[in-house]
Amino acid sequence: MSNKHTELLPALIALDWGTSSLRAFLLGNAGQVLQTRSTAQGLQALPLPGAAGFEKAFADIAGDWLASWPQLPVVAGGMVGSAQGWKEAPYVRCPVDVGALARHSVSVPSGVGVDVVIAPGLLLDEADNPPDVIRGEEIQIAGALATNPALVEAATLVMPGTHSKWVQITAGQITHFSSYMTGEIFSVLVKHSILGRLMTEPASEEPSSAQAAFAQGVEAARHSQPGDFTHQIFAARTLGLTQRLPQPVLKNYLSGLLIGHELVSGLAKASAQRQTQGPLLLIGEPSLCQRYAQAFAILGVPVTGLLDNPAPRGLWEFAKALGLIHPPQDALH
Amino acid sequence: MSNKHTELLPALIALDWGTSSLRAFLLGNAGQVLQTRSTAQGLQALPLPGAAGFEKAFADIAGDWLASWPQLPVVAGGMVGSAQGWKEAPYVRCPVDVGALARHSVSVPSGVGVDVVIAPGLLLDEADNPPDVIRGEEIQIAGALATNPALVEAATLVMPGTHSKWVQITAGQITHFSSYMTGEIFSVLVKHSILGRLMTEPASEEPSSAQAAFAQGVEAARHSQPGDFTHQIFAARTLGLTQRLPQPVLKNYLSGLLIGHELVSGLAKASAQRQTQGPLLLIGEPSLCQRYAQAFAILGVPVTGLLDNPAPRGLWEFAKALGLIHPPQDALH
Numbered sequence: 001m002s003n004k005h006t007e008l009l010p011a012l013i014a015l016d017w018g019t020s021s022l023r024a025f026l027l028g029n030a031g032q033v034l035q036t037r038s039t040a041q042g043l044q045a046l047p048l049p050g051a052a053g054f055e056k057a058f059a060d061i062a063g064d065w066l067a068s069w070p071q072l073p074v075v076a077g078g079m080v081g082s083a084q085g086w087k088e089a090p091y092v093r094c095p096v097d098v099g100a101l102a103r104h105s106v107s108v109p110s111g112v113g114v115d116v117v118i119a120p121g122l123l124l125d126e127a128d129n130p131p132d133v134i135r136g137e138e139i140q141i142a143g144a145l146a147t148n149p150a151l152v153e154a155a156t157l158v159m160p161g162t163h164s165k166w167v168q169i170t171a172g173q174i175t176h177f178s179s180y181m182t183g184e185i186f187s188v189l190v191k192h193s194i195l196g197r198l199m200t201e202p203a204s205e206e207p208s209s210a211q212a213a214f215a216q217g218v219e220a221a222r223h224s225q226p227g228d229f230t231h232q233i234f235a236a237r238t239l240g241l242t243q244r245l246p247q248p249v250l251k252n253y254l255s256g257l258l259i260g261h262e263l264v265s266g267l268a269k270a271s272a273q274r275q276t277q278g279p280l281l282l283i284g285e286p287s288l289c290q291r292y293a294q295a296f297a298i299l300g301v302p303v304t305g306l307l308d309n310p311a312p313r314g315l316w317e318f319a320k321a322l323g324l325i326h327p328p329q330d331a332l333h
Numbered sequence: 334m335s336n337k338h339t340e341l342l343p344a345l346i347a348l349d350w351g352t353s354s355l356r357a358f359l360l361g362n363a364g365q366v367l368q369t370r371s372t373a374q375g376l377q378a379l380p381l382p383g384a385a386g387f388e389k390a391f392a393d394i395a396g397d398w399l400a401s402w403p404q405l406p407v408v409a410g411g412m413v414g415s416a417q418g419w420k421e422a423p424y425v426r427c428p429v430d431v432g433a434l435a436r437h438s439v440s441v442p443s444g445v446g447v448d449v450v451i452a453p454g455l456l457l458d459e460a461d462n463p464p465d466v467i468r469g470e471e472i473q474i475a476g477a478l479a480t481n482p483a484l485v486e487a488a489t490l491v492m493p494g495t496h497s498k499w500v501q502i503t504a505g506q507i508t509h510f511s512s513y514m515t516g517e518i519f520s521v522l523v524k525h526s527i528l529g530r531l532m533t534e535p536a537s538e539e540p541s542s543a544q545a546a547f548a549q550g551v552e553a554a555r556h557s558q559p560g561d562f563t564h565q566i567f568a569a570r571t572l573g574l575t576q577r578l579p580q581p582v583l584k585n586y587l588s589g590l591l592i593g594h595e596l597v598s599g600l601a602k603a604s605a606q607r608q609t610q611g612p613l614l615l616i617g618e619p620s621l622c623q624r625y626a627q628a629f630a631i632l633g634v635p636v637t638g639l640l641d642n643p644a645p646r647g648l649w650e651f652a653k654a655l656g657l658i659h660p661p662q663d664a665l666h
Contacts, residue, residue: 091575123575130553130568131575163567179571180563184526192521193514220463221560227598229562230513230591234496235463238512241416242424242456242464258563265560 010034011325013062013072014315015116017080018136019043023311024061029325031316037061043079054086055111066112073324074116075315077139081106081118091123091133095173098142098314102321119318124177132179137165141174142317143310144283154278156270160259160288162187166266168273176273180262183288186255195233195254198240200247213249214291217256218298221264232257259295267301279304343367344658346395346405347648348449350413351469352376356644357394362658364649370394376412387419388444399445406657407449408648410472414439414451424456424466428506431475431647435654452651457510465512470498474507475650476643477616487611489603493592493621495520499599501606509606513595516621519588528566528587531573533580546582547624550589551631554597565590592628600634612637 011029015022020042026035039061046053047060066072081089087108092100107115121135137159145152157167162183168176190196220232236254239245245253270280280296281304282289289306296303319325344362348355353375359368372394379386380393399405414422420441425433440448454468470492478485490500495516501509523529553565569587572578578586603613613629614637615622622639629636652658 125575130565131571131577132567133571133574178564179567181526181567182563185563185566188521188525192525193517224559225598225601226557226559226561227554227594227596227601228559230515230518230595231511231598232463233518234465234512234514238464238466241466242458244464261560262563263560265558265564268558268560 008034010065010069010072012316012319013065013074014312014319015058015062015074015076015080016078016136016139016309016311016315017042017076017085018078020045022057022061025312025315026065027312027316031313033312035065036312043082043084051086051108054080054108058110058116059112063112066110066114070113072114073319073322074110074114075119075319075322075324076116077119077311077315077318078136081120082135085118086116087118089118089120091135092120094122094124094177095170095175096122096138097173098145098317098321101138101142101318102323105318105322117319117322117324119315122174122177132177134165134167134177134179136311137167137177138174139314139318140283140310141167141169141314143312143314144281144307145169145172146313146317147310148281148307150279151281154274156274156278156280157283158266158280158292159283160292161284164262166270168270169278170274178266178269180266182258182262186258189233189236189254190251195236195250198237198247199251199254209246210249210252211294213245213252214256214294215298216245217253217258218260218263218295219256221257221260222299224261224264229261232261255291256295259292260299263292263295263299263301267299281305281307283307283310285309341367343398343402343405345649345652346398346407347645347652348391348395348407348409348413349411349469349472349642349644349648350375350409350418351411353378355390355394358645358648359398360645360649364646366645368398369645376415376417384419384441387413387441391443391449392445396445399443399447403446405447406652406655407443407447408452408652408655408657409449410452410644410648410651411469414453415468418451419449420451422451422453424468425453427455427457427510428503428508429455429471430506431478431650431654434471434475434651435656438651438655450652450655450657452648455507455510465510467498467500467510467512469644470500470510471507472647472651473616473643474500474502474647476645476647477614477640478502478505479646479650480643481614481640483612484614487607489607489611489613490616491599491613491625492616493625494617497595499603501603502611503607511599511602513599515591515595519591522566522569522587523584528569528583531570531580532584532587542579543582543585544627546578546585547589547627548631549578550586550591551593551596551628552589554590554593555632557594557597562594565594588624589628592625593632596625596628596632596634600632614638614640616640616643618642 012027014025041057089106104120155169159165164180345360347358374390422439488502492498497513
């Protein structure tokens with residue numbers, strides 16, 4: 001049997017299971033992705049209530065893989081381990097590495113023979129500050145560190161999204177993080193506040209004026225003082241009312257303002273927390289990371305790189321830390 | 334005819350006409366309120382489209398007053414003068430006093446004989462800052478200044494609401510103001526964001542824990558750094574998730590945090606803008622003003638007083654500045 005063939009043997013089923021989606025990966029015995037499947041059956045759209053909903057969604061997405069390879073281990077990360085998930089994997093306190101994730105994992109019967117091992121989320125609990133939580137990003141980070149050794153000693157990872165996360169890595173561990181509700185706030189302001197009323201859709205592509213409005217929002221954030229947020233966002237209305245900005249780019253202005261606020265705060269916290277200056281990386285959906293990269297550029301802060309979702313590799317590292325990955329020769333027995 | 338009788342003669346119909354309500358006041362010839370009427374026929378709930386909707390709503394609320402006293406002048410303030418109103422009264426630039434409001438008013442036929450004179454809104458247009466606007470509050474301020482001579486030389490007026498306004502008075506004029514979307518943001522976060530999910534209604538009245546959670550939110554705001562807003566509000570979720578705060582008081586925490594942010598920013602701007610230190614007054618709905626007064630107390634800032642809505646008196650001052658108020662002897666001719 002050739003090495004090439006050996007490498008194609010499946011070694012793990014990995015689930016990235018969030019609120020609004022379920023993604024399943026069939027990973028080969030070198031951690032490579034052999035197949036990817038995705039459904040909208042996140043926690044909010046399960047086919048049945050309770051555990052039966054998780055079991056059915058899992059059987060639908062991965063049942064045939066297990067029929068072919070019944071001994072495959074199964075791991076999962078994301079909101080599937082929350083209090084509203086399949087089985088709760090309680091938050092683990094920082095500092096944390098992938099070994100700690102494995103030690104604090106929980107198992108749940110899959111309904112089709114094997115157990116599913118679920119990763120915990122992380123809790124940051126500092127004196128003088130409210131607690132903060134992460135669930136799902138810790139797996140992505142495990143993947144990012146495994147594929148980017150330069151990040152292990154010290155790094156700042158910025159993960160834009162509905163709830164953006166700023167994560168500090170020190171000596172291979174997640175030592176600190178902060179959540180920002182940037183994406184969700186943008187969405188509720190556009191959909192549900194008076195700011196959305198003037199926001200017409202662009203009649204045509206106007207990349208330069210949209211880009212300028214975004215930059216103007218970032219600049220406004222750069223000059224913000226404590227508490228200014230609910231004042232500054234009102235400009236996304238007044239700039240339209242007074243025709244200083246065309247209505248189709250008011251949304252870009254608001255986006256720049258919100259991302260700018262996040263960057264101003266995140267950078268200040270990062271520089272206060274880091275003992276060692278390390279690289280700054282963006283991790284997430286590429287077009288959103290691009291927008292963040294533009295905002296960093298406007299603020300004059302260099303970004304070392306952009307990583308697309310490293311969840312499959314993170315789940316692989318989690319499975320390795322659990323001792324679930326057997327060397328290729330085992331698979332050949 | 335006795336003086337007492339003279340004072341009861343109507344001299345003005347005054348309309349406070351906003352987005353969600355219409356209030357009509359019949360004022361006596363000393364400016365006193367003889368009758369008050371209120372309907373939900375604000376700009377968003379007119380009985381007919383276009384000008385006919387304003388005419389019908391006006392005839393319904395004030396037609397019988399004009400039938401009895403056909404010569405009564407009619408003035409109006411609020412969103413009725415906006416681009417979506419009965420007739421647009423374009424924004425006037427600061428600094429502004431009630432005389433300037435009169436000079437920039439517009440008139441529209443009421444449909445029942447008399448004209449309605451509508452007050453303009455205000456525009457603040459500073460270099461290096463986006464423009465800001467007010468419409469309706471300028472009338473309340475005219476009323477507050479007429480009844481509180483101590484405010485005329487220098488004062489800071491804080492007007493809490495959907496869009497709170499912080500207004501600087503210098504030498505009888507409105508010289509500066511800032512809008513804060515505090516009330517609207519609170520409402521959309523509770524109704525439309527993930528923060529509302531953990532916010533159960535209180536099972537019973539728990540004034541002390543609710544009060545403590547509110548104070549905790551104000552304290553968090555006091556220690557905020559630029560850009561922290563979308564990070565700090567996430568605590569209204571994590572404090573519930575980790576059982577640090579009981580779910581029924583998460584809303585109080587968020588309220589304290591949002592009001593606290595407004596106060597931190599507003600106080601900094603006020604102290605940067607004021608040449609003369611003057612009193613600080615709260616104007617608006619009494620229970621909301623009480624909550625703001627508590628937040629000011631937590632920050633150690635003295636509030637000189639609380640004023641309920643001075644709009645009727647402001648509309649009276651506007652009518653006087655327009656020359657529409659005739660001395661009592663005219664009414665007796």
